[in-house]
Amino acid sequence: MVTLSDVAKQANVSKMTVSRVINHPEQVTEELRGLVEAAMVELDYHPNSVAQALVNNRTNVVKFVTLEDIDTTEPYYMNLLFGFARGLTKKQYAFQLVTDLNRIEEGRADGYLITGSRTHNYELFDKLKKPFVLFGENHRGYDFVDTDNQLGEKTATEYALSRLYKQIIFIGLDVKEPFEYSREAGYINTLQKNQLIPKIYRVDNHSHAAQKVIQDHFREFKKDTCFICASDRIAIGVVRELEYQGAKIPEDFGVIGFDGVFLDQVSNPKLTTIKQPIFKMGELLASMLLQKIAQSGSPQGELLLEPKLIRRESTR
Amino acid sequence: MVTLSDVAKQANVSKMTVSRVINHPEQVTEELRGLVEAAMVELDYHPNSVAQALVNNRTNVVKFVTLEDIDTTEPYYMNLLFGFARGLTKKQYAFQLVTDLNRIEEGRADGYLITGSRTHNYELFDKLKKPFVLFGENHRGYDFVDTDNQLGEKTATEYALSRLYKQIIFIGLDVKEPFEYSREAGYINTLQKNQLIPKIYRVDNHSHAAQKVIQDHFREFKKDTCFICASDRIAIGVVRELEYQGAKIPEDFGVIGFDGVFLDQVSNPKLTTIKQPIFKMGELLASMLLQKIAQSGSPQGELLLEPKLIRRESTR
DNA sequence: TTGTAAGCGTTATCAC
DNA sequence: GTGATAACGCTTACAA
Numbered sequence: 331m332v333t334l335s336d337v338a339k340q341a342n343v344s345k346m347t348v349s350r351v352i353n354h355p356e357q358v359t360e361e362l363r364g365l366v367e368a369a370m371v372e373l374d375y376h377p378n379s380v381a382q383a384l385v386n387n388r389t390n391v392v393k394f395v396t397l398e399d400i401d402t403t404e405p406y407y408m409n410l411l412f413g414f415a416r417g418l419t420k421k422q423y424a425f426q427l428v429t430d431l432n433r434i435e436e437g438r439a440d441g442y443l444i445t446g447s448r449t450h451n452y453e454l455f456d457k458l459k460k461p462f463v464l465f466g467e468n469h470r471g472y473d474f475v476d477t478d479n480q481l482g483e484k485t486a487t488e489y490a491l492s493r494l495y496k497q498i499i500f501i502g503l504d505v506k507e508p509f510e511y512s513r514e515a516g517y518i519n520t521l522q523k524n525q526l527i528p529k530i531y532r533v534d535n536h537s538h539a540a541q542k543v544i545q546d547h548f549r550e551f552k553k554d555t556c557f558i559c560a561s562d563r564i565a566i567g568v569v570r571e572l573e574y575q576g577a578k579i580p581e582d583f584g585v586i587g588f589d590g591v592f593l594d595q596v597s598n599p600k601l602t603t604i605k606q607p608i609f610k611m612g613e614l615l616a617s618m619l620l621q622k623i624a625q626s627g628s629p630q631g632e633l634l635l636e637p638k639l640i641r642r643e644s645t646r
Numbered sequence: 647m648v649t650l651s652d653v654a655k656q657a658n659v660s661k662m663t664v665s666r667v668i669n670h671p672e673q674v675t676e677e678l679r680g681l682v683e684a685a686m687v688e689l690d691y692h693p694n695s696v697a698q699a700l701v702n703n704r705t706n707v708v709k710f711v712t713l714e715d716i717d718t719t720e721p722y723y724m725n726l727l728f729g730f731a732r733g734l735t736k737k738q739y740a741f742q743l744v745t746d747l748n749r750i751e752e753g754r755a756d757g758y759l760i761t762g763s764r765t766h767n768y769e770l771f772d773k774l775k776k777p778f779v780l781f782g783e784n785h786r787g788y789d790f791v792d793t794d795n796q797l798g799e800k801t802a803t804e805y806a807l808s809r810l811y812k813q814i815i816f817i818g819l820d821v822k823e824p825f826e827y828s829r830e831a832g833y834i835n836t837l838q839k840n841q842l843i844p845k846i847y848r849v850d851n852h853s854h855a856a857q858k859v860i861q862d863h864f865r866e867f868k869k870d871t872c873f874i875c876a877s878d879r880i881a882i883g884v885v886r887e888l889e890y891q892g893a894k895i896p897e898d899f900g901v902i903g904f905d906g907v908f909l910d911q912v913s914n915p916k917l918t919t920i921k922q923p924i925f926k927m928g929e930l931l932a933s934m935l936l937q938k939i940a941q942s943g944s945p946q947g948e949l950l951l952e953p954k955l956i957r958r959e960s961t962r
Numbered sequence: 963t964t965g966t967a968a969g970c971g972t973t974a975t976c977a978c
Numbered sequence: 979g980t981g982a983t984a985a986c987g988c989t990t991a992c993a994a
Contacts, residue, residue: 331703333971344981349973359979379754380705381971383696385986387647390696391707391740405908408724415743422753424707424740427731437738438695537912563912570914592721593912596853596879598886649987660965665989675963697987701970 332375341369352377379422389438392418392619395428398446405592406608407445410465413612414443421620435459441623443615448507461627463619465611467508473622473630475615479509482604482637483516486558486586489602489639491524493646495556495584501540501568502560504532513560513588533564540567548575556584556645562593565601569644580646590640599643607635648691657685668693695738705754708734708935711744714762721908722924723761726781729928730759737936751775757939759931764823777943779935781927783824783950789938791931794950795825798920799832801955802874802902805918807840809962811872811900817856817884818876820848829876829904849880856883864891872900872961878909881917885960896962906956915959923951 338345343362350358351366358366369375383390394414396407418425428434431454434442442462444455452470455462464474483500490498500517503510518528531547533539540559544551544567559565565587569579577583579599587594590605618630654661659678666674667682674682685691699706710730712723734741744750747770750758758778760771768786771778780790799816806814816833819826834844847863849855856875860867860883875881881903885895893899895915903910906921934946 331971334973335971345971346973346981347979350980353973357979362980376754378700378971380696380699381986382973384694384700384970384988385972385974387986388696405721405724408721408727411724411727412743412745419742419744419753424742426735426740427728428735429728437735438692537914566912596882596909596912598853647987651987661988662965662990663963666964669989673963678964694987697970698989700972700987701989703970 331378332373333378334375336373337366337369337375340373341365388623389440390422391424391426391439392623393426393428393434393439393442395431395434395442395444396446397429397431397444397448397451406589409591409608410445410612410615413609413614414616415612416609417613417616418620420616423616423620441619443619448505461619461622463615463622463630465615467512467632467634469508471629473618473632475611475618475633475635476509477606477611477637478634479512479637480516480519481634482588482606483513483558483560484520485516485637485639486588486604487517487520489641490556490558490584490586490645491520493556493584494554496554497529497552498526498556498558499551500528500530500558500560501543501564502530502532503535503564510560517558535561535563537563537567537570540564541571544568544571544575548572548577551583553582555582556586558586560588562587562589562591562597562601562603565603565644566593566597569597569599569601580644584645586645590638594640594642597644601640602642602645603640604637605640606637611635647694648689649694650691652689653682653685653691656689657681704756704939706738707740707742707755708939709742709744709750709755709758711747711750711758711760712762713745713747713760713764713767722905725907725924726761726928726931729925729930730932731928732925733929733932734936736932739932739936757935759935764821777935777938779931779938779946781931783828783948785824787945789934789946789948791927791934791949791951792825793922793927793953795828796832796835797950798904798922798953799829799874799876800836801832801953802904802920803833803836805955805957806872806874806900806902806961807836809872809900810870812870813845813868814842814872814874815867816844816846816874816876817859817880818846818848819851819880826876833874851877851879853879853883853886856880857887860884860887860891864888864893867899869898871898872902874902876904878903878905878907878913878917878919881919881960882909882913885913885915885917896960900961902961906954910956910958913960917956918958918961919956920953921956922953927951 334345334348337348348366441460445465464472467476521528531543557568565585569585572583587601587603590603594601594603622630650661650664653664664682757776761781780788783792837844847859873884881901885901888899903917903919906919910917910919938946
């Protein structure tokens with residue numbers, strides 16, 4: 331293993347000069363810096379991050395916390411995870427996976443990314459001793475990254491109108507959370523701007539729950555109705571039941587999902603959906619968290635990313 | 647932060663005695679051990695794994711490598727990942743996610759878990775300088791964990807026969823890999839034992855590819871045929887096309903998948919499938935890898951786990 | 963059986 | 979601007 335000392339010898343300087351070239355290059359004369367950099371390249375030197383971690387009282391580890399009790403096979407998270415991992419690896423960070431908020435402070439970590447949190451979890455957050463960022467919008471002042479949910483459903487609703495669907499119905503999630511309110515607001519505002527009356531059903535995030543709603547109310551739905559769904563899972567259930575009832579998609583009925591991960595492509599017909607930039611969000615969450623750790627916990631603010639409409643086969 | 651020295655003071659012994667109680671308790675008298683343990687509990691002492699890592703020339707980090715170029719949102723991997731993570735966390739290990747085999751040795755890690763590897767990757771493995779284990783069976787002597795693929799399809803085939811399906815057709819994956827050969831062998835051997843003639847189609851692992859095969863050959867399939875599929879993805883395509891053709895599932899046609907992660911439940915009808923113990927495999931892979939690291943790379947052998955038949959709605 | 967000393971690779975501090 | 983020294987928390991090697 332090539333160490334700082336090896337480089338120092340090679341460049342005929344002290345260890346400290348090498349260390350400075352790495353951490354505070356402006357404090358070193360151009361001449362020595364050149365020598366040191368040449369030596370580092372020649373020896374293929376890479377700092378030992380464990381030693382760095384020890385002296386900086388860091389662990390180079392953060393935790394990815396999943397609170398949502400739904401099954402962790404949700405493909406959604408896989409994307410987030412890969413994005414997050416990418417962001418971490420750039421800075422030589424590794425992570426652990428945690429699903430139990432109470433055990434979050436066991437072991438060692440420099441900070442946490444918390445996903446799937448609900449309003450009732452918030453009280454626990456204030457007790458955390460390490461910096462953390464949230465995936466998912468909140469109005470308590472916790473740093474977060476999320477999709478611009480309101481813009482997403484605004485886009486979906488406007489698109490449905492532009493395809494000349496006459497009635498637009500929102501199939502939302504039965505949760506009292508900011509992201510759901512934002513999605514509904516995007517829908518409601520757009521309808522009202524067009525002198526239309528909103529109609530919202532709320533269901534659990536399972537295709538079968540959505541299927542049931544459509545079944546129960548099918549007779550009330552006229553031709554030229556488009557369903558704006560708060561998730562692709564729901565959209566799949568809606569599509570399934572509409573087809574079961576003999577309805578024609580996309581000619582008579584349109585369906586628009588939300589998420590754009592995996593499920594939208596497995597479904598048949600393939601879903602028109604609002605695609606969240608999930609990988610990107612994961613990456614940004616990593617940057618934000620590492621930044622926050624570096625700045626000993628100072629606030630990082632909020633980040634809303636623009637989702638994209640993906641036109642496919644479930645709308646005309 | 648509570649350190650070894652703090653515990654030593656509290657217990658009136660030297661740091662080394664405390665260290666020994668942790669790493670070689672048998673070398674310490676019962677009396678001192680008791681004192682030290684009491685002190686550790688009272689102070690809520692936890693070893694600093696970074697310091698341990700530095701002196702042991704470890705990183706406490708391993709890499710989870712995904713070589714398969716299919717999208718990483720495959721829910722399958724999510725389960726494996728969570729199992730793996732669980733296994734690691736027990737030993738205070740963290741991990742990084744890697745998708746590029748060529749960059750695997752960048753950065754620092756004590757070892758690798760390699761998933762989704764294909765035969766043509768093997769030559770690269772021999773060059774790796776750190777211990778690694780594979781997820782997926784191979785006959786090159788690399789340590790691995792996998793499902794007992796042959797047993798899985800044997801179980802599926804026997805079940806299809808027991809449900810009195812007359813013809814059993816295998817829809818396999820179009821890859822020349824040990825796991826696929828094992829699955830086909832499980833099917834073929836069982837058929838031959840029953841004086842039946844095997845019939846195999848091979849497709850890419852996409853529902854649409856499977857759909858196409860069924861479409862192309864539907865007229866050749868008689869009532870009372872059961873399709874044994876090498877993945878749930880394939881099974882979903884088979885189901886979809888059979889229904890499209892107006893065939894009755896499960897009365898006239900049966901479909902059995904393989905994997906049992908997420909997809910089997912999203913599908914309609916819900917799939918009868920061979921469920922792999924994926925989470926468990928992840929956990930075992932972690933143990934195996936950490937074990938191998940601890941034993942400086944000594945062979946760990948092979949582990950085939952028993953899959954389970956899950957009876958649901960796609961077979962009668 | 964227990965303790966002392968040295969060292970793992972790095973950085974902060976304080977001289978020069 | 980550069981270098982010597984101590985320190986981070988722990989373990990190995992050796993001495994008592």
